[in-house]
Amino acid sequence: MLKKRIIPCLDIKDGRTVKGVNFIDIRDAGDPVGLARRYVEQRADELVFLDITATVEKRKTLVELVRRIAEEINIPFTVGGGIDTIDDVAALLNAGADKVSINSSAFRNPQLITKVSKQFGSQCVVVAIDTRMVNNEWFVLIDGGRTPTGVRTKDWALTAERHGAGEILLTSMNADGTKSGFSIGITSEVSNSVSIPVIASGGAGMMDHFRDVFMKTSCSAALAASIFHYGEIEIPELKKYLASKGINVRI
Amino acid sequence: MIAVLKYNAGNIQSVQNALARLGYESIVTDDPDEIISAEKFIIPGVGEARSAMRYLRGKSLDRVITGLKQPVLGICLGLQLMCTYSDEGDTKCLGIFDSVVKKFPPFDKVPHMGWNNFSALKGDLFRGVSPDEDVYFVHSYYAELTDYTSAICDYVLPFSAAMHRDNFYAVQFHPEKSADTGIKILLNFLEL
Numbered sequence: 001m002l003k004k005r006i007i008p009c010l011d012i013k014d015g016r017t018v019k020g021v022n023f024i025d026i027r028d029a030g031d032p033v034g035l036a037r038r039y040v041e042q043r044a045d046e047l048v049f050l051d052i053t054a055t056v057e058k059r060k061t062l063v064e065l066v067r068r069i070a071e072e073i074n075i076p077f078t079v080g081g082g083i084d085t086i087d088d089v090a091a092l093l094n095a096g097a098d099k100v101s102i103n104s105s106a107f108r109n110p111q112l113i114t115k116v117s118k119q120f121g122s123q124c125v126v127v128a129i130d131t132r133m134v135n136n137e138w139f140v141l142i143d144g145g146r147t148p149t150g151v152r153t154k155d156w157a158l159t160a161e162r163h164g165a166g167e168i169l170l171t172s173m174n175a176d177g178t179k180s181g182f183s184i185g186i187t188s189e190v191s192n193s194v195s196i197p198v199i200a201s202g203g204a205g206m207m208d209h210f211r212d213v214f215m216k217t218s219c220s221a222a223l224a225a226s227i228f229h230y231g232e233i234e235i236p237e238l239k240k241y242l243a244s245k246g247i248n249v250r251i
Numbered sequence: 252m253i254a255v256l257k258y259n260a261g262n263i264q265s266v267q268n269a270l271a272r273l274g275y276e277s278i279v280t281d282d283p284d285e286i287i288s289a290e291k292f293i294i295p296g297v298g299e300a301r302s303a304m305r306y307l308r309g310k311s312l313d314r315v316i317t318g319l320k321q322p323v324l325g326i327c328l329g330l331q332l333m334c335t336y337s338d339e340g341d342t343k344c345l346g347i348f349d350s351v352v353k354k355f356p357p358f359d360k361v362p363h364m365g366w367n368n369f370s371a372l373k374g375d376l377f378r379g380v381s382p383d384e385d386v387y388f389v390h391s392y393y394a395e396l397t398d399y400t401s402a403i404c405d406y407v408l409p410f411s412a413a414m415h416r417d418n419f420y421a422v423q424f425h426p427e428k429s430a431d432t433g434i435k436i437l438l439n440f441l442e443l
Contacts, residue, residue, distance in 0.1 A: 003366040076428045096264045123389045250366040250385040
C-alpha cells in the first residue's frame with residue numbers, strides 16, 4: 001500500500017537554516033545537513049529545502065549545500081526558491097537534488113515546466129502554488145504571496161499538470177502560520193482535479209490536522225515547518241497516531 | 252571497482268553517493284572495457300526509455316551489457332531497459348527479462364510516487380528484508396510480472412518491484428533513496 005508522506009520543510013538563507021530548531025542535542029541548529037540527518041532518523045519521508053536567499057551571488061552557496069545534503073542523506077529531497085531558468089534547475093539536479101520546486105517563474109512561463117520535464121523527467125518537477133481564498137473563491141498568488149494573479153487555483157493546477165508537472169505543492173495562505181489546520185476545501189478540489197500527487201501545506205498545528213487532511217482529501221503528502229522544528233509534533237509520534245487512525249504511513 | 256553506467260539519465264550522482272557512503276569506490280563510465288572489467292555494474296536512472304536505448308545502441312552498449320557475466324543491477328529506468336519492450340516511446344529494450352513495460356492505467360495518481368511495501372521477496376537481494384518494509388518508488392511505467400519477478404508491488408495492479416535472472420538483478424524502486432531498507436538491499440548486491 002502506498003504510504004501518505006510526511007514532509008518537513010527547512011527554510012535556508014545563505015546556506016543556513018533560518019528558523020530556530022530546537023532539537024536538544026544538535027550542536028549547530030543552523031546547519032541544514034545536521035538537521036536533515038536528524039529528520040531522516042525520525043523517518044521523515046522526504047525533505048523540502050526552501051531557499052530564501054535574495055542575491056544571485058549567494059545563491060551559489062545553495063548548489064554547494066545541495067551537494068553536501070545529497071552526500072549525506074538517503075531519502076528524496078526537493079529544493080525550491082527563486083528558480084528561474086533551466087540552468088538553475090540543471091545545477092541543482094546535478095548537485096544531487098531529486099526534485100526542484102518552481103513557483104512564480106512557472107506561472108509566468110509555463111514552458112519552463114515543459115522544458116524541465118522533457119529534459120529531466122516530470123517526476124522532478126514540483127510546481128508550488130500559493131493560494132488565497134477571496135469571496136469564497138481560491139486564487140493563485142505569486143512572488144511569495146505578494147502578487148495576486150486573478151487566476152483560479154484549480155485552473156492553474158490543471159495547466160501546470162498539462163505542461164508536465166509531476167507533483168503540486170499547494171500552500172494555503174489563509175491557513176499558513178495559523179496552526180488551525182490545513183485548508184481542506186481547496187486541497188480536496190485540487191487533488192481531485194489533477195491526476196498527479198498533491199502535497200498539502202499551510203496550517204498544521206496538531207496531529208488531528210494531518211489526520212483530517214489525509215481522511216478528507218486525496219492529497220498524497222502533508223508538509224509542515226515550525227511544528228516539526230520546534231518539536232511541537234515529533235514525526236515518529238505523529239506517524240504512530242496516524243497509523244492508529246487507519247492511515248497508511250511508513251512507520 | 253563498481254562501474255555505474257554514464258548515460259542521458261538523471262539520478263546517477265545519488266547512486267554514486269550511496270556507494271560512497273557504504274565505502275565502495277565507483278566510476279561513472281560508458282566505456283565498454285571499463286564496464287566489462289568492473290566487478291559489478293549498475294544501470295541507474297530516472298529518464299525516458301527511447302532516448303536512453305538510442306544512446307546505448309549508438310555506443311553498442313546494448314550488446315556489451317547483455318553479454319556481461321558479473322553481477323548487474325538495474326535501478327528504476329534501468330529495470331525497464333532490461334525488459335523486452337517498453338510502451339514509453341514504443342521502444343525495443345535489452346530483452347534480459349521477458350517482460351513488457353506499460354504505462355499505469357489512470358485509476359490512481361500517476362506517477363506512483365512515494366514509499367510502498369512489496370511481497371513475494373525472492374533471492375539474495377532481499378536477505379534480511381521483510382515484506383512490510385517500505386522502499387521509495389517514482390515511476391509512471393511498470394514492468395509486468397514474469398517468472399523472473401523477484402518482488403511484487405501492488406499499485407493500481409501488481410507489477411515487478413524487482414527481477415532476477417542469473418547475474419542480472421533489477422529493482423523498480425530506488426534503493427539509494429530508501430533509507431535503511433535501501434542500504435540493506437544495496438549491500439546485498441555489493442556483497443554478491
